Amino acid sequence: MAATPRGAGGRPRSAQRAAAPLMERRADARRNIASILDAAVLLLSCDADASVADIAKAAGVGRVTLYGHFSTRADLVDAVLTRTVEQADATLDATDTAGDPRQALTRLVGASWQIVHQFRSVLQAAQRELPAERIRAVHDRILRRVQTIIDRGRQAGVFRDDLPEEWLVTVVFSLMHAAAEDSAAGALDTDDAARIIAATLLAALTAPGATVPTVNP
Amino acid sequence: MAATPRGAGGRPRSAQRAAAPLMERRADARRNIASILDAAVLLLSCDADASVADIAKAAGVGRVTLYGHFSTRADLVDAVLTRTVEQADATLDATDTAGDPRQALTRLVGASWQIVHQFRSVLQAAQRELPAERIRAVHDRILRRVQTIIDRGRQAGVFRDDLPEEWLVTVVFSLMHAAAEDSAAGALDTDDAARIIAATLLAALTAPGATVPTVNP
């Protein structure tokens, strides 16, 4: 279902699509998809259960058209999530994760913070409407990134080895999201958040008996 | 509205209630309220958006009766939240929070863990259906408990002083909830969770330059 978008009239189209010149025939479609996704991100960022009708209206597009591209609400949310995560992943690709694991983590937090903070509510919507396993799968690459750094830190002896690695990863994500909530509620200075998160995480990841490092901006 | 429960027939009753013997006239009502609350906790613990109808059925009570006591769904959720928090508060009252702040925190985490773990989903439901300010108000006493310990720790020089206190409190709650989620998802050993949370928190609350303490069971 998700893979067979159809026009409002209900004509089939995937088969004929093979011809080369047709690929450019209607670039509008892709433009529409883009605006829908944009609008969806925008609305879902404010209200995790904005209706499909609202999203269509905000996208300046008919509800029917929307359903033409995303045959179900879950499809739409999934697409939004995927795009968001992909963007995030691209941003994170530009972040240097080599060198001292502590500094690498600090840099990663700095880069991630903006994203998490911005798309907090989208993630929330996805979490509520998509199967948990799907969320996991989409997050996999980002998750692995954190895991790698933690791993390196453990082997280098600068991160603690006495707790399950999975848990440490959870701690990283959990604090980011908590900060995002607090920031949205006005209880935490948004501009200072990255520093605060990093400082907390570095301490949390330090092994008992070791000395907590200071953060460098 | 919330303060004027009425029978299904719609007869007024609050005024006549003043007479002494009438207080015991119908203890069923209170028994019913109790079963409703019990059932609500039970269902909401599994599914944060169980319907009122489901809850009534699980309580072995007519839907109308339920609406007689809680005139709206929000009312019910609020009552459930209040009762849960009150129970939690009572449990926490029995916990010794004197002495070394680090040990006090460890004990508090141990006592809280069971509660958070058990009522995770209830909290989630409340968070979604009640105004944020109300949640704050209800949580106030528990929150203050944590805050007090952190405060004492800071003054004693064993907890960090370089981050906002509000944030440190957030960290405590955030890690508890994250652990509850992980535990529910099977990614974290429930019996070991309290220790892991405490170990993480102690490290996170340690000041840069200081040495991370080891946990004692």
Place this chain on the structure above:
DNA sequence: ACTAACTTGAACATGCCTGTTCGGGTTAAA
């Protein structure tokens, strides 16, 4: 026995959201 307090299932009114269908546009390639 009488009655007030309380309970009940059935049924109704509303409202909101999802997903579909219809009939009629628009645009650009052929």
Place this chain on the structure above:
DNA sequence: TTTAACCCGAACAGGCATGTTCAAGTTAGT
């Protein structure tokens, strides 16, 4: 100009949840 591919608003169908109302019990005090 024809036509395929796409777009639109309006309107319908169905579901599910919240509250309300009704007419008929039940139970415990008096």
